[in-house]
Ligand SMILES: NC(=O)C1=CN([C@@H]2O[C@H](COP(=O)(O)OP(=O)(O)OC[C@H]3O[C@@H](n4cnc5c(N)ncnc54)[C@H](OP(=O)(O)O)[C@@H]3O)[C@@H](O)[C@H]2O)C=CC1
């Protein structure tokens with residue numbers, strides 16, 4: 001089945017990021033996409049900003065979609081699924097994006113035959129640089145998997161993994177952009193403290209993260225080796241790194257990810 005009609009139940013931060021990525025970077029047309037929300041505010045905002053079909057009728061979107069994203073908060077999944085279950089066609093592919101919602105739970109909420117892909121996306125989808133990690137259930141055909149891989153790749157990278165890894169993915173991918181924003185903000189504050197104007201501080205901190213990420217990706221070198229290239233013996237960088245190590249920088253990141261996993 002070619003994916004022609006894409007539906008979203010819920011259209012908040014994550015759905016809007018995916019929709020913008022699909023349209024701006026993936027070549028999908030706003031006419032192919034419809035979504036629902038509760039408030040008039042979101043409905044008007046999304047309609048104006050993305051030009052997709054918006055409404056409050058979850059059943060209609062479920063009935064008309066070839067692929068249906070469940071883009072509400074995890075605690076709303078059960079209610080929303082009960083509402084739309086009877087409308088979902090056998091060939092429709094359901095995409096979950098909620099932390100912790102398993103394929104087994106989805107089979108019990110829909111049916112054993114429903115095609116479900118458990119995914120963990122992230123908000124850089126908005127700029128076509130998302131990461132979607134996914135696990136399909138056994139009802140998807142090879143062709144379905146090709147189709148979803150292509151769709152998820154339209155707004156960034158996509159990697160299929162076994163479902164047992166999915167609970168560990170938010171810590172390093174779904175949630176992790178938030179830590180990176182915190183790091184950029186902290187570096188900018190440090191620069192402002194030294195007298196660098198705020199706007200320039202954000203530009204420098206952001207470009208450092210962007211450039212460093214690109215170095216890791218494009219050189220293929222180990223991050224430790226790239227770090228060594230920056231670090232002059234007896235110089236300034238090693239002073240900064242030594243201070244970060246004393247303050248438990250790496251341990252703090254790893255502990256934060258353990259908290260994310262447990263939640
Ligand atoms: N934010 C992120 O970075 C990521 C989020 N996720 C997952 O994405 C999901 C959504 O999160 P996020 O986008 O951040 O949340 P938001 O609160 O931004 O969006 C939730 C959306 O659901 C809508 N909604 C609520 N109840 C209903 C309903 N009964 N029927 C239809 N729509 C409804 C809301 O409408 P209204 O706007 O009118 O209130 C809102 O548009 C979660 O399961 C989360 O785990 C996954 C990865 C990353």
Ligand SMILES: O=C(O)[C@@H]1CCC=N1
Pocket residue numbers: 099170174175
């Ligand atoms: O904070 C959350 O629970 C969601 C999942 C990943 C990012 N945001």
